[in-house]
Amino acid sequence: MKNKRLEADELEVQRQEVLKQWSTGAGVNLEEAVTYHKAMPAEKVFAAKLAKAKAEGATLAQPRGGTTLLQEQIDLLQYLQDEGGADFLPTTIDSLNRQNRYQEAEKVIEDSKKAGHSLRNGFPAVNYGVVACRRIIESVNLPCQVRHGTPDARLLAEITLAGGFTDFEGGGISNNIPYAKNVSLEETISNWQYVDRLVGLYEEQGVRINREPFGPLTGTLVPPCISHSVGVIEALLAAEQGVKNISLGYGQCGNLIQDIAAVRSLTELGEEYLAKFKYKGMMLTSVFHQWMGGFPQDESQAFGVISWGAVAAALAKATKVIVKTPHEALGIPSKEGIAAGIKATKQIINMVRNQALLNSEELEREKEGIKVETRAIVDKILELGDGDIAVGTVRGFQAGILDIPFAPSRYNAGKILPVRDAQGAVRFLDHGNLPFDKEVIEFHQERIAERGRIEGRDPSFQMVIDDIYSIGKGRLVAIGS
Numbered sequence: 001m002k003n004k005r006l007e008a009d010e011l012e013v014q015r016q017e018v019l020k021q022w023s024t025g026a027g028v029n030l031e032e033a034v035t036y037h038k039a040m041p042a043e044k045v046f047a048a049k050l051a052k053a054k055a056e057g058a059t060l061a062q063p064r065g066g067t068t069l070l071q072e073q074i075d076l077l078q079y080l081q082d083e084g085g086a087d088f089l090p091t092t093i094d095s096l097n098r099q100n101r102y103q104e105a106e107k108v109i110e111d112s113k114k115a116g117h118s119l120r121n122g123f124p125a126v127n128y129g130v131v132a133c134r135r136i137i138e139s140v141n142l143p144c145q146v147r148h149g150t151p152d153a154r155l156l157a158e159i160t161l162a163g164g165f166t167d168f169e170g171g172g173i174s175n176n177i178p179y180a181k182n183v184s185l186e187e188t189i190s191n192w193q194y195v196d197r198l199v200g201l202y203e204e205q206g207v208r209i210n211r212e213p214f215g216p217l218t219g220t221l222v223p224p225c226i227s228h229s230v231g232v233i234e235a236l237l238a239a240e241q242g243v244k245n246i247s248l249g250y251g252q253c254g255n256l257i258q259d260i261a262a263v264r265s266l267t268e269l270g271e272e273y274l275a276k277f278k279y280k281g282m283m284l285t286s287v288f289h290q291w292m293g294g295f296p297q298d299e300s301q302a303f304g305v306i307s308w309g310a311v312a313a314a315l316a317k318a319t320k321v322i323v324k325t326p327h328e329a330l331g332i333p334s335k336e337g338i339a340a341g342i343k344a345t346k347q348i349i350n351m352v353r354n355q356a357l358l359n360s361e362e363l364e365r366e367k368e369g370i371k372v373e374t375r376a377i378v379d380k381i382l383e384l385g386d387g388d389i390a391v392g393t394v395r396g397f398q399a400g401i402l403d404i405p406f407a408p409s410r411y412n413a414g415k416i417l418p419v420r421d422a423q424g425a426v427r428f429l430d431h432g433n434l435p436f437d438k439e440v441i442e443f444h445q446e447r448i449a450e451r452g453r454i455e456g457r458d459p460s461f462q463m464v465i466d467d468i469y470s471i472g473k474g475r476l477v478a479i480g481s
């Protein structure tokens, strides 16, 4: 375990083993794939479109979406492009591919074909292979990204990148701790060094592949410094392997000032740490995920939540916003529901476009606070790793220096407890073993105490529970129940 670029022979040994994990691995030929990518029109290259949006200060919209059947996936993406007005397209991967359970995924495909419709959520890309992925790519005119949560994404990356996808989500922490219970960080950091090295190989051949650490993590009340620390670490790990294009992500918390401060501090911190380790030629962008927690069942209220997320993304000038749908609380959304989420979002973006948010003193303080907290975590992790961010990450999680709220992984300390303050900003009710100094801890405690005074109750775990359900019940801060 070390944060060092994989040697060519080391990677090649692994590649031979990975490409044998399923029959479709035989369809991957890197040189041929590079040629395929080089023929890709510029408007379908994710990093190129992100760079243009960043230069223009535009916020582009992307939905999620995946189906079992190939033709349904093509129909879905064409609909989201033509009817939804999406700027980027997804292919959300199914749960079985995410666990490398390709045999079972094969059965789901067969059963879906017999049934005449997709039986499970998400597209089993590994089972379909390179040629089928290229059919998806060639059926649309927009850049396509692989979205998933896969601890061992090596074969998925080989097949989808050779298949023409130009953006790949995930990372050794963000696709482990929120997604798995028993997979070690050593294993997933190593798996994702492979993925990032593969992207590095494409980059060295002149093929731009964008990488997007999964910012929202467990998706509920994740304090900005926690998601930022993971994003910065995964960006450093990726850059070491030759990745050049990275989108750093953040999941909306709901208080506008905090969310804008979070987006702006995220890329600033990314630039800061990449420069500290002297990585050159990096193209960093930001991704804002509309609220990832519980949604109201009522579709009109759901549009309120979606629109509020669109406002925050646009005012923060996030390069990309991942949109939700009015069916979020109900189940797998229809293509019409996904398109509706995109259209509501783009309406807001177009209305907010030229409205600059007054740079309030509160916004600056919030941004500085997030930077102080994130630096405290990342610098402590580097210290624990004697300068090696990979080693430091493993030790940091063991010591609870980095700790993700509500994560299933047994490698996560699970000591921190987030709760909203009176304005709905997410604070630490319990900061666990996070390496914060007194002023930081007191700041959070005071903001939470203020809410306690207003609500006439002591800050407690009950507040946390109330906040987890509050947006679904139509509020941001649950008034003492």
Ligand SMILES: CCC[C@H]1O[C@@H](n2cnc3c(N)ncnc32)[C@H](O)[C@@H]1O
Pocket: 063, 064, 065, 066, 067, 092, 121, 122, 292, 324, 325, 328, 332, 333, 338
């Ligand atoms: C980590 C991402 C979880 C979110 O991913 C969205 N999601 C899942 N499956 C689909 C789908 N088939 N179409 C559109 N969105 C989808 C839901 O919002 C969910 O909360």
